[in-house]
Amino acid sequence: MSTATNSRARARETHIEAIKGVARKLIAEKSVAGLSLREVSREMGLVSSALYRYFATRDELLTALILDAYNDLGRSVERADAKVARADAYGRWKASARAIRRWATKNPHEYALIYGTPIPGYVAPTETIDAAARVARVLGAIMGESRQTSAPSGPRRKKSDVSRYLEVDGLAAIMPGVAPEDYLKALMAWTEIFGFLTFELFGQYVGTVKNASLMFDDVVNELAISLKLKP
Amino acid sequence: MSTATNSRARARETHIEAIKGVARKLIAEKSVAGLSLREVSREMGLVSSALYRYFATRDELLTALILDAYNDLGRSVERADAKVARADAYGRWKASARAIRRWATKNPHEYALIYGTPIPGYVAPTETIDAAARVARVLGAIMGESRQTSAPSGPRRKKSDVSRYLEVDGLAAIMPGVAPEDYLKALMAWTEIFGFLTFELFGQYVGTVKNASLMFDDVVNELAISLKLKP
DNA sequence: GATTAACGAGAGCACTGCTCTCGCAAACAG
DNA sequence: CTGTTTGCGAGAGCAGTGCTCTCGTTAATC
Numbered sequence: 086m087s088t089a090t091n092s093r094a095r096a097r098e099t100h101i102e103a104i105k106g107v108a109r110k111l112i113a114e115k116s117v118a119g120l121s122l123r124e125v126s127r128e129m130g131l132v133s134s135a136l137y138r139y140f141a142t143r144d145e146l147l148t149a150l151i152l153d154a155y156n157d158l159g160r161s162v163e164r165a166d167a168k169v170a171r172a173d174a175y176g177r178w179k180a181s182a183r184a185i186r187r188w189a190t191k192n193p194h195e196y197a198l199i200y201g202t203p204i205p206g207y208v209a210p211t212e213t214i215d216a217a218a219r220v221a222r223v224l225g226a227i228m229g230e231s232r233q234t235s236a237p238s239g240p241r242r243k244k245s246d247v248s249r250y251l252e253v254d255g256l257a258a259i260m261p262g263v264a265p266e267d268y269l270k271a272l273m274a275w276t277e278i279f280g281f282l283t284f285e286l287f288g289q290y291v292g293t294v295k296n297a298s299l300m301f302d303d304v305v306n307e308l309a310i311s312l313k314l315k316p
Numbered sequence: 317m318s319t320a321t322n323s324r325a326r327a328r329e330t331h332i333e334a335i336k337g338v339a340r341k342l343i344a345e346k347s348v349a350g351l352s353l354r355e356v357s358r359e360m361g362l363v364s365s366a367l368y369r370y371f372a373t374r375d376e377l378l379t380a381l382i383l384d385a386y387n388d389l390g391r392s393v394e395r396a397d398a399k400v401a402r403a404d405a406y407g408r409w410k411a412s413a414r415a416i417r418r419w420a421t422k423n424p425h426e427y428a429l430i431y432g433t434p435i436p437g438y439v440a441p442t443e444t445i446d447a448a449a450r451v452a453r454v455l456g457a458i459m460g461e462s463r464q465t466s467a468p469s470g471p472r473r474k475k476s477d478v479s480r481y482l483e484v485d486g487l488a489a490i491m492p493g494v495a496p497e498d499y500l501k502a503l504m505a506w507t508e509i510f511g512f513l514t515f516e517l518f519g520q521y522v523g524t525v526k527n528a529s530l531m532f533d534d535v536v537n538e539l540a541i542s543l544k545l546k547p
Numbered sequence: 548g549a550t551t552a553a554c555g556a557g558a559g560c561a562c563t564g565c566t567c568t569c570g571c572a573a574a575c576a577g
Numbered sequence: 578c579t580g581t582t583t584g585c586g587a588g589a590g591c592a593g594t595g596c597t598c599t600c601g602t603t604a605a606t607c
């Protein structure tokens with residue numbers, strides 16, 4: 086009984102995956118603006134209305150692609166991090182950051198999909214937020230598990246209370262083991278990495294940076310120092 | 317003779333300005349994807365084909381809007397910087413950074429236009445690059461003119477040669493007075509500011525940051541320390 | 548074997564960017 | 578003042594879009 090049902094459901098799943106695959110191909114070729122449901126249907130030998138059995142709207146297709154992109158990126162980073170000895174915080178940091186950049190440069194259009202201008206109805210369903218947190222969680226874990234012998238960082242200037250502007254509960258879940266007074270630097274590092282990639286991929290570095298790959302390594306290194314991840 | 321010609325040219329200029337104004341309004345209401353030449357023409361009591369006398373294509377209109385946005389932002393930052401005593405590098409830094417954020421939060425759609433996903437034919441004509449450099453020039457001037465008593469920063473670890481990956485000539489023009497070994501930190505600060513705004517405006521901070529304005533001030537402060545701009 | 552549900556096809560609606568032709572009127576040259 | 582050029586708006590039209598609705602067909606369920 087369930088086998089029959091499964092054959093149906095599985096066929097549907099296959100079709101959905103095929104549609105997303107064609108959509109990804111078209112986006113890679115003609116950017117997100119060039120994605121048209123009619124062209125997807127044409128490419129699949131279907132009539133356009135048939136696609137609406139699977140995606141009620143164009144934005145729904147895009148949302149599915151966004152979710153996939155987040156998870157694909159997250160998976161890549163998790164794997165890169167897993168390959169390095171757990172105690173080697175600096176190595177994990179470098180590997181993860183590089184994995185992010187590698188994914189981004191290999192999939193620039195998917196990167197734009199998730200880190201570029203949001204689509205009009207920019208409702209971020211919790212599903213999306215979770216997927217987006219995957220990368221952040223990896224970076225958070227690295228920082229949290231690094232037994233930073235950081236004595237209370239000496240006579241630093243008065244730390245402003247980050248709970249004024251941060252969701253400390255949410256952050257504690259993403260990067261357990263990190264002291265709240267380090268949240269700001271952590272978020273800044275996260276922002277720097279993706280700000281870099283956004284600038285690189287969106288052409289903002291034209292005229293100032295001639296080898297983004299080399300620069301990225303130095304940036305990642307500086308961030309590691311700032312985060313006290315360097316051995 | 318020229319007066320007559322000017323009346324023509326001036327009328328044309330006025331029309332172009334009116335078109336851009338309506339386009340800006342529509343973008344603010346329905347985001348860039350919702351901008352349609354036909355709606356602009358409708359709003360102006362014209363027929364759609366008439367608009368093509370002024371902008372040969374939709375992208376051309378968008379390019380004009382992008383240029384305006386860059387210059388508007390640049391002007392805002394230049395003014396904010398000019399209001400602070402030249403010798404007060406830290407004050408100038410804070411004022412300029414805040415001006416950037418104020419402009420961005422007041423004009424989120426224009427911000428997305430210039431710092432979001434590039435439009436398909438993402439040819440960045442030199443005109444655009446120049447306008448884009450206006451903001452960078454202000455920040456560069458602040459750093460360059462700050463007589464940082466920075467002794468060779470002591471026994472720092474070996475500086476990698478930034479000329480491997482940076483366009484040192486272009487950078488020297490943007491931030492004269494800044495030592496090449498400080499270029500990296502300068503670019504990182506620039507990236508951090510816009511990465512922050514991109515994350516804030518594009519919803520990436522949802523769930524982690526609850527008051528971006530407060531956080532921004534702290535970020536700007538940290539950057540000032542890193543850039544040795546703090547008195 | 549009868550019923551229900553999923554599906555693809557096809558026509559159609561309202562909309563888009565863009566092209567082309569046609570008259571009108573302002574600017575110019577003699 | 579006359580004739581010509583040039584810029585302009587109107588209108589029709591083309592190809593394309595997202596999306597809706599109806600209608601047979603086919604596959605799963607009872």
